[in-house]
Amino acid sequence: MKEIVKELRSAVLATAALSIVCCGLYPAVVYGLAQTLFPRKANGSLISDASGAVRGSHLLGQSFTSERYFHSRPSSAGNGYDAANSSGSNLGPTSQKLADAIAQNVADYRAQNGLSTNQPVPADAVTASASGLDPHISPANASLQLGRVARARGLKPTQVEELVAKFTEGPDWGVLGDPGVNVVELNLALDRLAKTPLIKTASIP
Amino acid sequence: MKTFDAVQLALFVGVLTLLTKPIGLFLLRVLDPRGKTWLGPVVGPIERLTYRVLGVDPTAQQNWKEYSLSLLAFSLVSCAFTYAVLRLQHYLPLNPQAFPPMTEHLAFNTAVSFTTNTNWQSYVGEATLSYFSQMVGLTLHNFTSAAVGIAIAAALVRGLTAHSIQTLGNFWVDLIRINYYLLVPISVVYALFLVSQGVVQNFSPYTHAKLTEPFTIQIPLLDTNGVAVTTNIVVMAQTPRIGTDGKPELKGGKPALEDVPLRDAKGEIVHTNLPVMVDQKIEEQVIAQGPVASQAAIKMLGTNGGGFMNANAAHPFENPTPLSNFVQMVSIFAIASGLTYYLGRLSGNQAHGWAVWSAMLILFLIGTLVCWWAEARGNPIHQALGVAVDGGNMEGKEVRFGVFNSALFATVTTDASCGAVNSMHDSFTALGGLVPLFNMQLGEVVFGGVGAGLYGMLVFVVLGVFIAGLMVGRTPEYLGKKIQAFEVKMAMLALLILTLSTLGFTAWASVSSWGLAGLNNSGPHGFTEIFYAYSSANANNGSAFAGLTANTPWYNITLGIAMLIGRFWMVIPILAMAGSLARKRIAPPSNGTFPVTGFTFVTLLIGTVLLVGALNYLPGLALGPVVEHFLNGQTQLF
Incomplete structure (x- = not known):
């Protein structure tokens, strides 16, 4: 004792x-x-605009729906890209809910980007990421959205291509990880481009 | 499967191989109470001061019972400390988001989870825990539970290799030295590296960022008490009106109808109970902050795995780049790998250390290749819906890691008892998800948790040489020590209790309403969610098929008990075995001695691990991931 x-x-x-x-x-x-x-970096790699307002983080995705922007991946974090509530969908391979969501996402993606109904859609474009905050889309996904964004903004595709290339990150050291296009940085850069007359501004549902 | 992926795998194995010897040599100095390291001049005085404060004589030696008693006392006290911190976090500093205290059952689960090096997370870190709770309540165990694991492994190796002694070392000295010389110094450098990659380290309140494109969501309306407002309308039904004479009234030859409230079987009036929804415009992104880097470093190095954020190492603030991801994976295996070298050194048979290491590496490569293949192959159901085949299964994975680094991380984190995740295992393909599950069920002996992996593997070594002894009809020996009834009993006790606990709890939860209520998926995948949870808790892993809503009293308490069994029912028999082995004489090798190096031994060891794992768990696995794989091929959905 x-x-x-x-x-x-x-x-x-x-x-x-x-x-x-x-x-x-x-x-x-x-x-x-x-x-x-x-x-x-210790404070979150925050991005501020010209007025000094914080617009997001270099490391965290945001939700975009207008045709003038590149769209991020589907997100299961809170109501979508909630950076105080990170989460994946946690739906399994035989989940009806997941299959329904993917079918819907595939249909939306094809309609938005003018793809034929049998064209395969990049996997990252229609699946939710692990954190729900993935800042990247795959280069294949970006190239399929490029035409739509260029048209909506009245830009030449080459102008948009240049920006996409500028915000394509990785692989680290040439071998580690997969390349990804940083959507928030890319869209903010698009907004900063010299304002050209818009062809149409209506957002798609 | 891309070419670069194979290069990355080669790079990973290469770096791990190169690190094994230097870490092993450093461990040799740290685990020797008189060992000198270059940190001595700075850390030595603090170390001696700590012994004085603790009232511990650093030269005193403990037998296995004393060693166990110290270990249990420390685990009990530090667990209670964390429980108190979690329950009192609203009174404690560094709580800029003003989070309320954790509930009793969640605090119990969390405190046990971190004490046992499990780091199962029933909570959402960034929405539940103050910075103080994370940094003090949880990080304490990231260090100490890792140190305890290494200490037990060291005690076992000392027992194995010592000649006719009663003692195994001193628990307090091991605990302090492992933290002061090994874990804290490496973590400082490691955490700074993580910050250089983008991991945050601050104490600021959450940042509000102005969204480029605001959006509208519908949320339930709350009243002043914070309770959801529901429509609460009485449902009416038309029934024939009964006249004063007790007969249905007629109107124009037909029964006259009237509206009366609908009643259920108990005679209660039925209300519609739909929540009232209101629009809410989201114009800001609230960004969680915190001292993440300091916690993320030790969570990997100490194979703890408890994330600061809910999404763990998938969250860009915890694991921002492929480079940080690579280093995190290496750091999970680093100390465990070095411990095999330590075993070789102390046993005077370096080839034996490398033989154990090789068995681990082979088991690791098998798991990685299966998981990688399954995830790169993708899901045929989704591909039929129009998803490109070359992308693999990207549900629950991050673009910067891709399929390969997600599969590799999942294998590494469950080979070790880490449990950090950079992708959501719940969304893996059936066979891809089977690999992490089976890894945990093998007892996490493939490198394994720091310390825990080595002592777990040595249990299999004892069992292996016992089986070999039976085959040739000789008294089994290991490192010159006779393996007798007591050692085999202790080894079997450790293995059987774990199996009983995992299968027992899984079976119980699978047929209970409280168990089924937490499921996020149906069909075989739902069963796998439960099976995974208890396998993870018993193996002290902490990763999850995270769709399972485990933050309920039943789950929190049963999982907490499973974690305690998984840690202490393993540790005590092992220390008893170490004590018994330490007392034995070392017999010189004869030509009847079973060699513990070389191809035969490695094969025997791998065979023992796989055989025990398969016998215990294949029936369960057949009900979960295996059947799901075949149903998936037939496009069966649930």
């Missing part, structure tokens, strides 16, 4: 000591160094 009391006493003190070192000192040191060395 005396032994147990002694061990419990050591346990309480060890919990206290390790809390101070691992949960006080350690995160504080990382915080100090991170804020000094990488302040932008």
Whole structure:
């Protein structure tokens, strides 16, 4: 019994000591160094516009529906791209709900981008990401949307192509991971382009 | 399957191989109480001060019972501490989002989960936990549960390799040294690397970003008490009017009708109970922040796996780039891999260390190839709907990681007892999802959790040499020590209790209303969600088929119990085995000794692991992912 009391006493003190070192000192040191060395990244890689308003994060996707913008992937985070509620759909391979959603997404995607009814649609365009905040779409997905965006904005496809290429990221070191087009950065850059007369502005449902 | 994918796999295996020896050598110094490291001049004084505060004599040695007692005392106290932090977070600092305390059952589940190195998450991190709860309540265990795992592995190896002694080391010294010399220093550098990739590290309130394209959603209307307003209209039904004479009244020759409230079988008036919806315009994106980097680093290094955010390592703030992803995967295996070198060094048989390592690597490669193939192949049902075949299965995966890095991460995180995820395992194809599930059921001995992987694998080694001994009719020996009834009993106890707990809880939940209520999927996939949950809890993994809504009292408590069984029913028999082995003499090898190196041994070890896993779990797997795979091929949906 005396032994147990002694061990419990050591346990309480060890919990206290390790809390101070691992949960006080350690995160504080990382915080100090991170804020000094990488302040932008440590605070969320935020994107601000000319007026200084925060418009999003380089790392987090947002929802876009207008034909003037590149569309992000479907999202299951909250009501869509809720960056305080990350989540995937967690629907399995034999889920009726998932199959219905994909069928709907495929039909919408083809209609929006003028594809024929038997043309395969890139997998990332019709499936929800793991975080619900995926900032990227695949280059194949971007190239299918490119014509629509260029038309809606009255831009030459080559102008849009250049921007897409500019915001295509990865693979790291040429081998790691898959390439992706950063949708939020790309759309903000499109808005910054010299205002050309719009052909039409109606948004699609 | 793309070419670059194979290059990435080769790179991963290459880096892991190169790291094994240096980490093993460093572990050798950390786990020796008198070992010197280059951190000594800085950390040494803090280390000695800590022993004084704890009232611990660092030169004192403990036998297996004393070692176990210290371990249990520390686990109990630190678990209670975290429970208190989670229940009191509204009184504690660093809570800019003003989150309320966790409920009792959720706090129990979470505290147990982190104490046992499981890090199962029944909660949504960014919507439930204050920065203090994350940084202190949870991160404490990211460090200590990892250190405890390494300490147990070290105690077992000491017992195996020592000659006729009673003691296994000193728990407190192991705990402190592993944290001070190994985990904390590496984590500082690692966390800074993660920040350089984009992982956040701040204490700011959540950021409000102005959306480029606002949108409108419908939300339920709430009254002043926060309760959803429902329509609450009485449903009326037309019935014949009964006159004063008790007979139906007639009107124009037909029964006259009147509207009366509809009543249910109990005679209660039926109301429509539809929630009243109102439009809400979403003009902002609220962005969760926090001290993520410091937690993400140790969660990987210590094979904890509990994410700061709900989406864990799939969240761009926890794992922003393919490079950060690569390093995170390597760091899950790094210490476990180094421990095999430590085993080789201490046993004076480096080839034995590499033999164990090779068995692990082969099991890892088998899992990776199956999972990768299944995910790259995609889902025939979705492909019939028009999804391009070359993209593979992208549901629940991030573009920057793609199919290969998602499959590799899923295999790594379940080979080890990490449980962090960079893709949603619930949305994997049937066979792709079978791999992480079966990995956990094998006991996470493929590199495994820090420490836990090695001591788990040594249980299989003991079993393997026992089986080999039976085959040739000799008393089995391992590293010159006779493996006798006690050791085999302890090994079997550890294995059988885990199986019983996993299968028992799964069966119970599968036939209970509380178990079925949490399902997000139906059919065999629903069963797999439950099976995965209890396999994960018992294996102290913590990854999930996350569609399962596990934040209910029943699930939180049963999963918590499963985690406790998975940790301590494994640890105590192993320490008992270590104590028994330590007392034995080392017999010199004879020509009847079964060699613990080379092809035969590696094959025997892999065979033992797979055989035990298959015997225990194949019937369950047949009901879940296997049957789902065949139904998927026949486009059967649920």
